[in-house]
Amino acid sequence: MSNTAQTWQDIEPLLSVQQLSKFYAPGKGCGDVSFDLYPGEVLGIVGESGSGKSTLLNSLSARLAPDAGKVIYRSEQFGELDLYAGEESLRRQLMRSEWGIVHQHAADGLRMNVSAGANIGERLMAVGERHYGDIRARAEQWLQAVEIDSNRIDDKPTQFSGGMQQRLQIARNLVTHPRLIFMDEPTGGLDVSVQARLLDLLRTLVAQLGLSVIIVTHDLAVARLLAHRLMVMRRGEVVESGLTDQVLDDPQHPYTQLLVSSILQN
Amino acid sequence: MTIMIDVRGVEKSFTLHNQGGASFSVLEAVQLQVVAGECVVLHGQSGAGKSTLLKALYANYAVSSGSIVLRDGEQRVDITTALPRRILALRERTVGYVSQFLRVIPRIPTLQVVMQPLLDLGVDEAVCEDKAKDLLSRLNVPERLWSLSPSTFSGGEQQRVNIARGFIVDYPILLLDEPTASLDAANRQVVVQLINEAKARGAAVVGIFHDEDVREAVADRLVDIRAI
Numbered sequence: 001m002s003n004t005a006q007t008w009q010d011i012e013p014l015l016s017v018q019q020l021s022k023f024y025a026p027g028k029g030c031g032d033v034s035f036d037l038y039p040g041e042v043l044g045i046v047g048e049s050g051s052g053k054s055t056l057l058n059s060l061s062a063r064l065a066p067d068a069g070k071v072i073y074r075s076e077q078f079g080e081l082d083l084y085a086g087e088e089s090l091r092r093q094l095m096r097s098e099w100g101i102v103h104q105h106a107a108d109g110l111r112m113n114v115s116a117g118a119n120i121g122e123r124l125m126a127v128g129e130r131h132y133g134d135i136r137a138r139a140e141q142w143l144q145a146v147e148i149d150s151n152r153i154d155d156k157p158t159q160f161s162g163g164m165q166q167r168l169q170i171a172r173n174l175v176t177h178p179r180l181i182f183m184d185e186p187t188g189g190l191d192v193s194v195q196a197r198l199l200d201l202l203r204t205l206v207a208q209l210g211l212s213v214i215i216v217t218h219d220l221a222v223a224r225l226l227a228h229r230l231m232v233m234r235r236g237e238v239v240e241s242g243l244t245d246q247v248l249d250d251p252q253h254p255y256t257q258l259l260v261s262s263i264l265q266n
Numbered sequence: 267m268t269i270m271i272d273v274r275g276v277e278k279s280f281t282l283h284n285q286g287g288a289s290f291s292v293l294e295a296v297q298l299q300v301v302a303g304e305c306v307v308l309h310g311q312s313g314a315g316k317s318t319l320l321k322a323l324y325a326n327y328a329v330s331s332g333s334i335v336l337r338d339g340e341q342r343v344d345i346t347t348a349l350p351r352r353i354l355a356l357r358e359r360t361v362g363y364v365s366q367f368l369r370v371i372p373r374i375p376t377l378q379v380v381m382q383p384l385l386d387l388g389v390d391e392a393v394c395e396d397k398a399k400d401l402l403s404r405l406n407v408p409e410r411l412w413s414l415s416p417s418t419f420s421g422g423e424q425q426r427v428n429i430a431r432g433f434i435v436d437y438p439i440l441l442l443d444e445p446t447a448s449l450d451a452a453n454r455q456v457v458v459q460l461i462n463e464a465k466a467r468g469a470a471v472v473g474i475f476h477d478e479d480v481r482e483a484v485a486d487r488l489v490d491i492r493a494i
């Protein structure tokens with residue numbers, strides 16, 4: 001069968017996660033998580049508050065050392081990397097170049113006291129761009145790409161609305177053309193109409209740029225719209241995973257059934 | 267004759283864990299082969315499991331046992347065991363699914379909604395646009411609506427937008443779950459033509475149609491799905 005056919009075998013996962021565990025206390029954290037993420041895939045992590053979604057995301061994105069298990073990342077520049085076996089400096093370099101991180105609170109992902117243009121330009125400078133005119137031009141392009149008027153380039157994020165700050169955070173991340181983006185509740189705390197616009201933008205950019213994404217959300221509508229695959233977490237464990245619409249429309253695990261039935265579906 | 271869909275020994279039961287763990291069986295020992303150019307119509311009373319089978323053919327529902335092999339060019343893929351990304355690739359170019367409901371994404375204009383699946387295959391934008399306009403015209407969706415998001419459209423208008431979207435790509439396998447429900451006779455006739463054109467280019471079609479006239483016009487064969 002074609003699972004084993006050439007074209008499907010040839011592509012290697014971008015990220016391979018093997019029995020990853022990080023617990024603060026019994027049931028608090030995440031345990032024994034394994035999966036492969038392939039180029040261009042969007043993986044959604046859903047589950048109730050406190051189920052360990054952020055803990056898992058932080059461990060996957062080299063920000064929180066696990067108690068056990070491995071994260072293997074196939075880097076463009078450095079080849080196959082065992083994340084936590086390598087140097088700290090390497091992880092920092094990945095975060096500046098091949099990875100992007102979109103935080104729930106824009107203030108955690110932006111520098112609030114410098115201009116929008118500088119927020120974007122800073123990422124470019126971190127990967128070696130030096131030409132001021134080029135940097136400014138790229139910043140303008142990316143502001144437009146995330147639907148922020150480019151004449152706001154010299155304004156500080158504090159002068160932006162919540163939705164604009166979130167879009168600026170996305171622009172700052174995407175400007176270096178990362179391959180893998182981690183997002184933790186990127187639409188949390190935004191108005192419904194602002195959320196819709198942000199989601200639409202994210203969906204388009206992810207498809208256009210062929211990005212791989214791991215997105216944490218407790219909002220199943222967001223998961224349905226963006227994610228190809230889902231992992232459902234409960235008390236630190238992955239209880240069910242699979243194709244997004246299959247998990248949501250034909251949930252197998254008692255907890256997933258509860259989660260799906262307790263939410264008004266659109 | 268090329269077998270496009272090969273269903274063997276499919277069983278499907280549901281367990282409602284939060285309703286006392288009640289478990290019931292919907293499909294048992296389903297066998298079904300559909301060849302290229304053929305239209306099979308699923309028949310049976312309400313609740314018999316027709317939609318359940320169609321959803322299983324799209325891998326939207328998981329089966330409890332059995333295999334569902336779809337032909338994808340020269341490859342054969344068992345969608346009951348394939349990886350999510352393999353199934354998504356099948357859905358991109360090989361298998362299309364049309365129900366009566368459009369899942370509306372806010373802000374996106376109708377024309378874009380319709381042409382998107384073809385654009386995603388890398389087809390030239392002008393070609394996609396022409397085909398989308400042609401389908402929308404044939405389905406009598408007024409031109410003034412094309413630039414608007416279908417979120418505010420009437421049920422029938424949304425349904426026709428959904429059909430246009432479902433027929434924009436020439437899928438080798440088409441799954442249709444009552445796409446004509448509540449359409450008027452003229453529009454039902456357009457859908458009949460679209461289905462017959464799909465068959466003529468070699469598509470394997472599995473459909474559920476409550477209208478006698480539609481069934482007569484498209485079915486090569488009726489398959490009974492019995493309530494268990």
Ligand SMILES: Nc1ncnc2c1ncn2[C@@H]1O[C@H](COP(=O)(O)OP(=O)(O)OP(=O)(O)O)[C@@H](O)[C@H]1O
Pocket residue numbers: 024025027028029047048049050051052053054055056218
């Ligand atoms: N630094 C920490 N020290 C101790 N316990 C922690 C720490 N961080 C998280 N926890 C605990 O680990 C569990 C999982 O937390 P986590 O933040 O991963 O949950 P979550 O699924 O992201 O929840 P939410 O949806 O509310 O953001 C919680 O019980 C939390 O209180």
Ligand SMILES: Nc1ncnc2c1ncn2[C@@H]1O[C@H](COP(=O)(O)OP(=O)(O)OP(=O)(O)O)[C@@H](O)[C@H]1O
Pocket residue numbers: 249250280292310311312313314315316317318319
């Ligand atoms: N996701 C689900 N979870 C639980 N039960 C389900 C689910 N989907 C379908 N069923 C049940 O399976 C049975 C068959 O439903 P299905 O929708 O396949 O019937 P149908 O033959 O298409 O009927 P109709 O002609 O009314 O559309 C019904 O009893 C239905 O309640």
Ligand SMILES: [Mg+2]
Pocket residue numbers: 053054055184
């Ligand atoms: Mg969290």
Ligand SMILES: [Mg+2]
Pocket residue numbers: 316317318474
């Ligand atoms: Mg039905």
